[in-house]
Each structure stands twice: as C-alpha cells, then as structure tokens.
Amino acid sequence: MIFFKRTLPLVIAFVMGIVAISIYYIPHQAAVDLNDLLSKWDRIIAAFAAFLGVYSLLYLHAGRLKRRQAGWGYSVFVYLGFVVMLTAAIYNNGAGPLVALRKGGAYDWLYTNVFVAADASMFAILSFFIASAAYRTFRARTTEATILLVAAVIVMLGRVPIGALLWESMPELQQWLMNVPNMAAKRGILLGVYLGAVATALRIIFGIERSYLGGDE
Amino acid sequence: MMHNPGSRTATFVFAGIFLALSIWQLAAGHIALTVDGLGVLTGAGLTLALFSFLYDDNPLFKIAEHLYVGVAAAYGLALVWFQVILADLVNPIFFSTATIRQLWVLIVPSVLGILLIMRIVPKFSWLSRISFSYVVGFGAGISIPAYIASQLLEQVHPTLAPALGWDGGDKFILIAAIVLIAVAYLVSRRGGGDLGMNSWFGPTLLSVVFLICYFQGVGAASLVLVGVAAVLFYFFFSVEHTGAVGAISRVGIWFLMIAFGASFGFTVMARISLLIGRMQFLLGDWLHLLKI
Known part of the structure; x- marks a missing residue:
C-alpha cells in the first residue's frame, strides 16, 4: 500500500516533470502535440480542483452553521449567494447547462450588479486603508524612507492631471521612474525569485520536496 | 457585533441613507422598478454596505462580504464548467461524432479529476495524491525551461547590453x-x-x-x-x-x-x-x- 500512497505519486511527478522538460527542447511536431495534450489534461484536472475548493468553502460554512459559531448567520448569505448564482448559471438564460454560456439573463445580471459591484467596492475601500497605512509609516525619518516616499508621490502625481498641471514633465518622469530604476530593482528581485522557483521545481521533480502529498509526508 | 455602538451607528446610518435615497430616486422617476432599475439599486446597496466598513465593522458589511464570497464561488465554478469541463470533456464525449479512438485521451484526465475529488472522502483521500503529483510534476517540469528562457536569460540579455557595448x-x-x-x-x-x-x-x-x-x-x-x-x-x-x-x-x-x-x-x-x-x-x- 505504501507504494500507491507514496512511491507512485513520486514516480508520476518525476516522469511528468522529465517529460515536460524534454518536450520543450525537442523541435518536433510530435513533441508539440504531446505538450498540447498534456496541457489540456492539466487544465481539466485543475478544473476538478475548483470543485474541491468550492466544496471546502461550503463545508467550512456548513460547520459554522451546525455549531452555531459566532457570526453563523452570515454563513447563510454565503449559501444564498452561491445557490442563486449557481441556479442562474445552470438555467443559462433558458438554454441549460449543456450548451455554451449565453449572454443576458439572471447570470449576467448577478455578475454585473452583485459580483462586479462588490468586487470593485471591496478593492476600492483598500485605497483608504493604504492611505491610512502610508500616513502612519511614510514618515521621512530615514534616507530610505524619504526615497520611497518621493518615488511614491511622483508616481501618484504623474498619473493624474494635477501632476501635469504642477509640472508638465511629471507624467514623463513617473513613466521613466517605472521603466528604469523600478525595472532595475524588480529585475534584480525577479532573477533571485526565478532561480529559487527553478530550484524548487527541481526539488519537486526529484522527490525532495513532498509537501504537496499532504501533511504526513 | 451590534453591542459595539459604532457598529450599530454604521448599520442604521448606511441602511437609512440607502433606503431614503432609493425611495427618493424611485419617487422622482429617475429609477424604474425594472430589471435594470433593480440592478442599480442592488449595486448601490452593496457598494454602500461595503463602504460602511470605513466607519466601523458592522452587520451590513458582513452580509455584503459573505454574499460576495458565495456569488464569487459560484461564478468561478460556472466558468470552470462552461469553459473547461463542458468544452473539453462533456461536449467531445457526449455531443460529438468523435470515435472511441479519438476519445480515449479524455479518459485519463477524467479519472485523475475524479481521483482528485476523492480528497473529500477521508478513507480514500490518498488517491488524490496521484492527481496532485501529475499537476505538480507537470507544472514543475514545464516551468523550468520556461523560467530559464523567459525570466532569466531574456532578462539578463537586455541588462548586460550596455556592458557589452549595445x-x-x-x-x-x-x-x-x-x-x-x-x-x-x-x-x-x-x-x-x-x-x-x-x-x-x-x-x-x-x-x-x-x-x-x-x-x-x-x-x-x-x-x-x-x-x-x-x-x-x-x-x-x-x-x-x-x-x-x-x-x-x-x-x-x-x-x-x-x-x-x-x-x-x-x-x-x-x-x-x-x-x-x-x-x-x-x-x-x-x-x-x-x-x-
């Protein structure tokens, strides 16, 4: 049993990893076709993972409802939103779930008036919290904090009309700031990040990194 | 929640503002009780409920937040169904003229997908490891040459250009x-x-x-x-x-x-x-x- 529980997954990860690396370097139509097929499989399996994620969310809120945990009443609204939106998707403007998604109808209405409205509002209120955090932390106490503050102010002013009103070259300066020193620093960071990502990928392929198998490995 | 005075104030003030202004708009004839009109009222109500958090945490915000989570989960699920499961799996298997030989390639991801779902059954949750190992192994393998080519070499090349006189x-x-x-x-x-x-x-x-x-x-x-x-x-x-x-x-x-x-x-x-x-x-x- 240990073979199926531990060895087989490690073998599959190793084989798939080596195959995926190999097909990248084989300049043949067969390799391209295999890459397309394996990518399609990957996409389908990942789609099943979405069902797992939704199950996990609903299971969590079902537990809250069952135990009458503090704030359990709000979990009813998770179910309400989920059921109404899913029903609209299944109804699919009268066409049913077995044909491509149709425009208009309850699904589009919920998407525009609930999902988009709530999504934009949720992220819009973050601007207040960012501004509040900035006020508390952006005190030009050190040289580094001053540089950070000046860069942030230039970028913010350069992206609104008042910036160009104060100094006509402000938008150009903020673009230069984004394209040159910002890109230099980002590139320095990303070189390290992707070297780390390649190292982690190799650890997964060779079975050194096994955390994806679960907690007991 | 409602024991907090700020929470109570936020709830009543924002609910009151929404109701009063909505009734005024309806009475003035700016918004009609049509599908579009109800959409505007729903969007405005949700926006105000979420903005009420700026005053204090309150039940209005919590309701809007939880509703959003539920709708977002169903929206994501619907997208996955229509764009992947239906298009790549259900339609080719049940609604196409493809032969068995052309369809066998869809059996593997279907089985792996079902094994992934077994994660929710404690006794058979270990089966999901097989699917995870495919996704993780393939993802790791495909990322190595892609990262080396696009994120390392392609970044180093323009960076070194001036040093090499370019x-x-x-x-x-x-x-x-x-x-x-x-x-x-x-x-x-x-x-x-x-x-x-x-x-x-x-x-x-x-x-x-x-x-x-x-x-x-x-x-x-x-x-x-x-x-x-x-x-x-x-x-x-x-x-x-x-x-x-x-x-x-x-x-x-x-x-x-x-x-x-x-x-x-x-x-x-x-x-x-x-x-x-x-x-x-x-x-x-x-x-x-x-x-x-």
Whole structure:
C-alpha cells in the first residue's frame, strides 16, 4: 500500500516533470502535440480542483452553521449567494447547462450588479486603508524612507492631471521612474525569485520536496 | 457585533441613507422598478454596505462580504464548467461524432479529476495524491525551461547590453553611476565601517544622477545594469556587507526603495481608479447627480 500512497505519486511527478522538460527542447511536431495534450489534461484536472475548493468553502460554512459559531448567520448569505448564482448559471438564460454560456439573463445580471459591484467596492475601500497605512509609516525619518516616499508621490502625481498641471514633465518622469530604476530593482528581485522557483521545481521533480502529498509526508 | 455602538451607528446610518435615497430616486422617476432599475439599486446597496466598513465593522458589511464570497464561488465554478469541463470533456464525449479512438485521451484526465475529488472522502483521500503529483510534476517540469528562457536569460540579455557595448547611447550615465558608488563607498568609510544609513549625501547624489539621466534621455540601460547589479549585491549574503560591498548594496537598497515606492504609488492609483468608478456609479447611475 505504501507504494500507491507514496512511491507512485513520486514516480508520476518525476516522469511528468522529465517529460515536460524534454518536450520543450525537442523541435518536433510530435513533441508539440504531446505538450498540447498534456496541457489540456492539466487544465481539466485543475478544473476538478475548483470543485474541491468550492466544496471546502461550503463545508467550512456548513460547520459554522451546525455549531452555531459566532457570526453563523452570515454563513447563510454565503449559501444564498452561491445557490442563486449557481441556479442562474445552470438555467443559462433558458438554454441549460449543456450548451455554451449565453449572454443576458439572471447570470449576467448577478455578475454585473452583485459580483462586479462588490468586487470593485471591496478593492476600492483598500485605497483608504493604504492611505491610512502610508500616513502612519511614510514618515521621512530615514534616507530610505524619504526615497520611497518621493518615488511614491511622483508616481501618484504623474498619473493624474494635477501632476501635469504642477509640472508638465511629471507624467514623463513617473513613466521613466517605472521603466528604469523600478525595472532595475524588480529585475534584480525577479532573477533571485526565478532561480529559487527553478530550484524548487527541481526539488519537486526529484522527490525532495513532498509537501504537496499532504501533511504526513 | 451590534453591542459595539459604532457598529450599530454604521448599520442604521448606511441602511437609512440607502433606503431614503432609493425611495427618493424611485419617487422622482429617475429609477424604474425594472430589471435594470433593480440592478442599480442592488449595486448601490452593496457598494454602500461595503463602504460602511470605513466607519466601523458592522452587520451590513458582513452580509455584503459573505454574499460576495458565495456569488464569487459560484461564478468561478460556472466558468470552470462552461469553459473547461463542458468544452473539453462533456461536449467531445457526449455531443460529438468523435470515435472511441479519438476519445480515449479524455479518459485519463477524467479519472485523475475524479481521483482528485476523492480528497473529500477521508478513507480514500490518498488517491488524490496521484492527481496532485501529475499537476505538480507537470507544472514543475514545464516551468523550468520556461523560467530559464523567459525570466532569466531574456532578462539578463537586455541588462548586460550596455556592458557589452549595445546600449547605443551616451555612456555618461554609466560613468556617473560608478562615481556614485565610489562616493557611497567613501561615505561609508567616513562612518567608520557604519553604512551611514542616515547619510544625506549619497541619496542626494543618486537623485542628481537620476535627474541627469532623465534630462539626457539616454543611457537608461546603463542605469538598469547598475541597479540590477547593486540589488543582486544587496541580496548576496555570503559576504559581510561592509566596505565596498556595503556601499554597493547600499545603492541596491536605494533602488529597492524606489521600486517599492513606485509599486506603492501604482497600487494606490489602481485602487483610486476603482473608487472613482464606484463614486461615478453612486452619483451617476444611482443618484443621477452626475451628467457624464
């Protein structure tokens, strides 16, 4: 049993990893076709993972409802939103779930008036919290904090009309700031990040990194 | 929740504002009780409920937040169904004229997908490891050559361009940056080994260099080379950051601070544009006070 529980997954990860690396370097139509097929499989399996994620969310809120945990009443609204939106998707403007998604109808209405409205509002209120955090932390106490503050102010002013009103070259300066020193620093960071990502990928392929198998490995 | 006076105030004030203004709009005939009109009222109600959190945490916000989570989960699930499961699996198997030989390739991902779902059955949850190992192994394998090609080599090539004489612009900025590093080194030496974190001289000089670079409009690639090298020095912890290494890593910190500041400003402006969008909706579509 240990073979199926531990060895087989490690073998599959190793084989798939080596195959995926190999097909990248084989300049043949067969390799391209295999890459397309394996990518399609990957996409389908990942789609099943979405069902797992939704199950996990609903299971969590079902537990809250069952135990009458503090704030359990709000979990009813998770179910309400989920059921109404899913029903609209299944109804699919009268066409049913077995044909491509149709425009208009309850699904589009919920998407525009609930999902988009709530999504934009949720992220819009973050601007207040960012501004509040900035006020508390952006005190030009050190040289580094001053540089950070000046860069942030230039970028913010350069992206609104008042910036160009104060100094006509402000938008150009903020673009230069984004394209040159910002890109230099980002590139320095990303070189390290992707070297780390390649190292982690190799650890997964060779079975050194096994955390994806679960907690007991 | 409602024991908190601020929470109670936020709930009643925002609910009151929404009801009063909605009734006024309905009575004035600006909003009709149609599907579109109800959509505007729903959007306005949700927006106000979420904005009420700015005053205090309250039940209105919690309700809107949980409703959003439920709708978002169903929306994601619907997208996955229509764009992947239906298009790549259900339609080819049940609604196409493909032969069994053409369809066998869909059996593997279907089985692996079902094994993945077994995660929710404790007794058979180990079966999901097989599917995870496919996704993780394939993902790791495909990412290695992709990262090396696009994120490492393709980034190193333009970075090294000026050092190999491909900048095509004035080398002045490179000389200025080297002078800056030398000055930073002297400043750090003057501080007796201390990196001189609060020294004004170095950053001022750096900003002068930036301005010269900006007005010259050339040699930007050289500055990128200096920046990348300095940032990499900062993240190189195998040697002690003193002396020349300390001075160079110091320049790296300045570049990082500029990047963090620029990213912060960029994020703030993205959020502000969302806020402007919501305000336009509230003042325009809902209250009809804006004429756009």
